[in-house]
Amino acid sequence: MTNIVKRSVSILSAIPKEEYLLKCTSACAGCSSSLCLRYVLKAAGPDSVLVVPACCTSVLQGIYPGTAMNVPVYNIAFAAAAACASGMSDAFAKLGKKTNVIVYAGDGGTVDIGIQALSGAFERGTNFLYICYDNEAYGNTGMQRSGSTPLGARTTTTPGGKLTAKKDLDRIVEAHNPPYMATACSAYPLDLYKKVKKALSIPGPKFIHILAPCPPGWRYPSEKTVEMGKLAVKTGMWVLYEREFGKLAISGPSRAAMRRPAPLEEYIGGQGRFKNMSPEILDEMRHQVERSIRRLASEEAGAC
């Protein structure tokens, strides 16, 4: 235990001091996606370009001519991020530049309107990193349901709670056999930092799916943002893992959580979006978590 803590601290101190996301964003208080972006950019460094479709990150950069961004950011239409990055990546290849091309997209722009472009770019073997930060709804339009909204969650377009399960984006991406893909969570910045570093060291299409809790959307107090992310992982609602050339490796925090998940109610109970959820829905959600844990655990153990 002591050793693990020491190692973490030493790596944490290795995170660059340089800031590429400046302290003047127009993000909401307690925004976890901007927290993630800060670590993503620290891992990527200054020779990087962000391609951003319509999402909360379009807003949090600030209003022209001001900006909170200290790397080039190319803002593009909702459905077009992966394709735009595709062209940019090929332009840099043509020019002999090693610049990182990173898509930073929300869940709506990834699992819904952007999924065709995402699939195309991965099928073509585009050399880029696609990061989906997932707050499980259309955030910057005021929390409408997306394909990534979980079962039972209330949004402005599912006032009675969503009746269908969250789209399994990771298995869709996995079907493209990318050389590297991972999940991450805003509450585990070091894990995220390392995954971005590793992803950018591998040529070809890479994918990182970050769970990014959202105080106004999930209806919890701003100061609970880190706690909410930790609970997602500890309850097994969100599993942290990496997949290098198809091979699955569960990440440390989830390894412990999967052995003995915290009660789901600890995660659900703190969020207004799950208020008044029926016991049946809660049961179904519990089954989903169990199925997901079982599937990943048995795959890692080589049982499937």
Place this chain on the structure above:
Amino acid sequence: MLTIATGNKAVAAAAKAAEPGVIAAYPITPQTEIVEQIAEYINAGDLASQYILVESEHSAMAACIGASVGGVRTFTATSSHGLLYMHEMVHWAAGARLPIVMANVNRALGPGWNTWAEHTDAFSQRDTGWLQVFVSTVQEAYDATLMAFKIAEDERVLLPVMVNLDGFTLSHIMQSLETVEIGDFLPPYHLPHAIDTENPCVYGPMTGPNDHFRFRWDIERSMRDARGVIAEVEREFAERFGRSYAPTEDYRCDDADVIVIAMGTLGKEAEVAVDRLRDDGIRAGSMRLRWFRPFPDLDLAGREVVVIDRDYSFGFGGVIAGSVRAKTGIEPYSVIAGLGGQEVTYNDIAGFVRDRRPGEETWFGVNEDV
């Protein structure tokens, strides 16, 4: 080199000569031959572009946008539904001031499926901020595509250019084609606002009304400046390669009492109609509209005008007839003809002139007897 080629192959040959850094495209009838020919060039090692075979036209234009701002010359080609599918990105490309060149093989829109010539696809992109040129021969398809890169990339313009050619009628016809050694006709690609990680900039963030408004005015200012740039480039092209172009191609207009205005291949066929009318003592002329955006100044004072629209703006009228009326104050005889590849011969065009009724509109073969 003198050879014989289809309109599509001429476009591909011009794109090859321009050596784009990135080409991103998606096949669609009747443009597909362009995509295939470029693939052949690349496969044979005759063209060193990065060729992105995207999964949709929306992505084709998005990839061109990313590549263009990334710092390389880009090209794409589409048609009809493909153009409409990329519509959002067509606006984006102009707003982002990217000198992308796109060939659009004009084709009707569904339903029902019709793969033949019509100009509605291009005109539906009228207000996007793209320059649009319409060509009438295989040679012109080649020449206009080459010039499009130079016009688009001029710092006084920095707007994308769409080269339009009629589906099948021109895309698939074989005519003579003289390809050229372009030498330094096209300077190396230089985009003043290309992405530079040494000088990080944010592109297209949240923008308030005043700045947004100013950016839109900048587009219009460049569109106005483009007229002069087009003239310069067409002059230089003539000096270097011996073929002259102008915003309109005027044929026997000097002493004409009545002028036929049409676009694309119908504009060329109209010249034959003019010859026949002249044989019958009718002093007719033909003015083929080459540039649609920026719309040229038309000198039609004292003439009668017959406009053939291969398009229609429902609830308004023929797009070109309306434009001519707005720009000149002349009430033309508006003929809607050739939609969905409808056969329109020089005899038909001569008939439009003979039977002209200024201020009226006729749908050829549909309501002419009404």
Place this chain on the structure above:
Amino acid sequence: MYEIRIHSRGGQGGVTAARLLALAAFRDGKYATACPFYGAERRGAPVVSFVRIDAEPIKIYSQIHEPDLVIVLDTSIMDVVDVLQGLKGDGTVLLNSAHPLEGCGASCLHVDLTGIALARDLVIAGSPILNTPVLGALAKMGIVTLPSVQEAIREMFTDERNVQAAEAAYGGLKV
């Protein structure tokens, strides 16, 4: 201007014949255009292609309604298509046939293109190749020159048997 309409069935090479003819005329120093009329492209369905040849640049894009010459690559089409429609009074018909056919007017020529192709095993996907031999017949008729035909075929095809087939049709056509 000399206007030619080619009738064939989808897959028989009528479109390529039109392109070869335009190329040969072009090599003769003339202007030429070749335009297939594209419909739904179905193998075996009747198709039509147009070729115009002139000393001056050609500005006409519409279909040919009054041809100087009608070429029929598959005479079975004549049961369903009026191939003579609009043929000029002094116009000519060229049939792919081993024998003369009734009812196609005075200036009706015939040559066995199918036989010429089969004799050289010029077959693609089960169908004899007709588009290269027909060029030889057109050279014999004086529409294009034989050297230009040979050149055009070599520009578009690598198999020399195509040139030989054209030469055989040149020799076989009686004008």
